[in-house]
Amino acid sequence: MRILVLGSGAKDHAIAWWFSQSRLIDGLFVAPGNVGTESIATNLSINPSSPQEVYQACLENIIDYVFIGTEAPLFTGVIDYLNERGIDTFGAPSRALKLEGDRNFSRTFTDRHNIPTPTHHVFEAEEPLAAYLKRHTGERFVVKSNTIAPSRVMIDSSDYDALMNFAKSLFPTGSIMLKEHLGGLPVTITLLLDNNGYLMLPPSSDYMKAGEGGLPTGGMGSICPVPLQEEVLKSLVETIIEPTLYGLKVERMAYKGVLTISVIITKKGPILVDYHVRFNDPAAQAFVPLVRTDIIDILNAMKNDTLSDLKLEVSTKSSVALVVASAGYPEKPVVGKELEPIPAALMLNAFQGAPFYFFGGVNAMNGKLLTTGGRCVTVVGIGKNIMDANKNAYKGVKFISFPGSWYRADIGDSFFEN
Template sequence: MKVLVVGGGGREHTIVWKLAQSSKVEKIYCAPGNAGIAELAECLPINVMEIEKLVEFAVSEKIDLTFVGPEDPLLAGIVDQFQAKGLTIFGPNARAALIEGSKSFAKELMEKYEIPTAHYATFTDYEQALQYVRKEGAPIVIKADGLAAGKGVTVAMTLEEAETALREAMQDEVFGAAGAKVVIEQFLQGEEMTLLSFVDGEVVKPMVLSQDHKPAFDGDKGPNTGGMGSYSPVPQMPQELIDQIVDEIVAPTAKAMVQEGRSFQGILYTGLIQTEEGPKVIEYNARFGDPETQVVLPRLDTDLIDIFVAGISGELDSLDIQWKEDAAVCVVMASGGYPDTYEAGKEITGLEQAADKEAIVFHAGTALQDNAVVTNGGRVLGVTSIGPTVQEAQQRVYQAVSEIKFEGAHYRSDIADKALRQMK
């Protein structure tokens, strides 16, 4: 098969890496790709939002299957446009991708179908939103309604923080049009986790559970980022809880989307929090999470291309998906200053030495410059190690991370500590 992967981050590098292991895949193209992906696939100078060019390429090269990594092209209707040309693509159409594209739509869906989530209110008027926040008090959660590259959420622990978040979203327009409408939610206390699922209509095949680390600094301090690391499994969350999440949240969500005329096909990301009242939904995404993919796919035993094909051909229900018992831990190495301003073009050294430590180095924001790998984004690398336990995977990954150097490199030193604390 000839496969096209759309995207150029750590998530897409992981997907390409997994597809490259399949005996059924002859050639992989990636648009636009990055320096790491270029070792496994032919990278194309086509941006993820240049959908017409991607369609033209898929037609001319007779691509057998396309997979889309990021959310923006999904919401822009890349699946619809590929299907209109008779091309095979695995992912949700624009109507189904709205589950990520509008937080208010997702909340209304959960309310209508009684899927457990935080109480909320939606506003397009700044003064009304401000009054509501002052009435409710802190802690409280402020979310830009639209896509904001994972940065549109503020967990405000004080009223001042909440008011600042509202002003930035609705008046200063720091998230552009995405912040014109805001969703204000009740603050939920508990431990967070992510359950990714392969979905085709009402058929749900859950992946293994993972936990992402959003705040920039150790101890969950600092501003929210796209994700500073992840690990899987999440040993403090028992199998009965995962079964409950599938039965009471993920399967009802898939069924609700079918009933709404927005049948979902692709990867459904369910971000969850375990509260005293049980698990509740924090957010949905319409694609693989980043950096959760970097710990989930290394644990997958079944050929990924078989799952994609089954999802497209209506055979997902009968596919038995197998997972490795091993644990995986991913540490994100970011540019100094991320998630705020940072400089690019810093040379990266030690990649081969890290690989010698049995790590898989997934490139997120990198580029090739004069035969050197340089930084080219906020999140630069996702370094993943596998081991028989979370503790051993964690030890291995930090040994590998210590080998990699670039100016201003920043990473958290406590990824997966929550699991180890619970296990003691």
């Protein structure tokens, strides 16, 4: 099978690496790819969000299957365009995109199917939002765009000025959603779907802020798997997962692909925060190295609607994913900084026992590695438990250095500290 993965970020590198481990492929391509994917696949210089360019690339490279785990190509109609022309794909079709692309729709969806969510309100303009916040002075809220927002950008605060200023930056692109703040453990649940059921990948817990109490980011780290108690997992399935899949089916939005569910495990039980119709970053980088089942076997089961019968083989080890970012991220990342040379074996993820290195905002130019974005490299440590994985991630991050580089120093700490 000849595979094309669309994307250029760290999670796309992780997915391409996952494919590269398969015994069932005879061609691997990534568009446009990055400096990390070029050693395991053929990078194609096309626009992954252009249905026409992707289709032409499929014809020229005799592609059997196109895998989309990132958001941009989904929202430009690549899936539908390819399917209409007979090319198999992994990703949500247009009829399902509003589950992520319109947060107000997703909230009415959860209301219809009695799925627990935070109290929420949608505002179209500044004045009614300001009036509402003044009536609830001192209360803590989350503000985020009501439409698709790259990197899950939001603010969580009780400060009126901070909430209003952030909302003002979003209003030019559309309405905003105001949600109550929830305290608890954040968990990312990644489900692979077919017409008869689902397969749950190892759950993770993501660190979304630049630091404890810092600015929101696209994700600065993740641990996997999250140690969930049996009763919590049962409640998660019964109150969120099963009602969601039922709702997708009866509302004719069911599809074959991935559905990522962000939840908070509160004292009252699991509460749904958001749906994503693609993989989340850095959760994907954390769980991919732990999955032992051949990805092609998973996709074949999906095609045959037998996912729920597939026994997923997962390592008994744990992972800690640590994101190295540029100076100024998340507000104004400084780019064009040169990375110090990285040992070739580490670049290839070929050194047994070493951390994994998944590249995002990094590009090669004239034999040098230069930063091109805010989140540059995800270092993933593997260990017998979270503490061990944490140690290996922080040992491995020493090989990633460039002027202004930074990372959180506490990823995974809360899971093993007393």
